[in-house]
Amino acid sequence: xxxxxxxxxxxxxxxxxxxxxxxxxxxxxxxxxxxxxxxxxxxxxxxxxxxxxxxxxxxxxxxxxxxxxxxxxxxxxxxxxxxxxxxxxxxxxxxxxxxxxxxxxxxxxxxxxxxxxxxxxxxxx
Numbered sequence: 001x002x003x004x005x006x007x008x009x010x011x012x013x014x015x016x017x018x019x020x021x022x023x024x025x026x027x028x029x030x031x032x033x034x035x036x037x038x039x040x041x042x043x044x045x046x047x048x049x050x051x052x053x054x055x056x057x058x059x060x061x062x063x064x065x066x067x068x069x070x071x072x073x074x075x076x077x078x079x080x081x082x083x084x085x086x087x088x089x090x091x092x093x094x095x096x097x098x099x100x101x102x103x104x105x106x107x108x109x110x111x112x113x114x115x116x117x118x119x120x121x122x123x124x125x
């Protein structure tokens with residue numbers, strides 16, 4: 001890999017920002033051809049994640065990951081989604097190893113952990 005996914009993402013977002021309306025499709029097609037030509041096609045998921053992060057930060061959003069021990073109804077998920085702004089990307093996951101409770105991680109840095117597994121580990125320290 002000649003370029004990192006972050007470099008590709010920055011190049012794509014800057015190109016899209018500077019192009020006139022209606023030309024975005026052409027830019028994306030040329031970008032994908034360039035990635036393919038350099039043999040970095042397998043990095044496309046990472047590039048897409050980096051583009052998403054750049055755009056989310058540009059509008060002031062955050063990546064919020066909410067992990068539950070089991071699946072919940074849409075109404076419960078809507079309550080959690082309402083806690084954050086419309087610019088935040090809220091991702092819900094099910095992690096049975098949490099036993100019970102919820103863990104919320106914001107931008108991979110801050111964490112609110114109210115899970116039974118954390119309490120059990122803390123009990124036996």
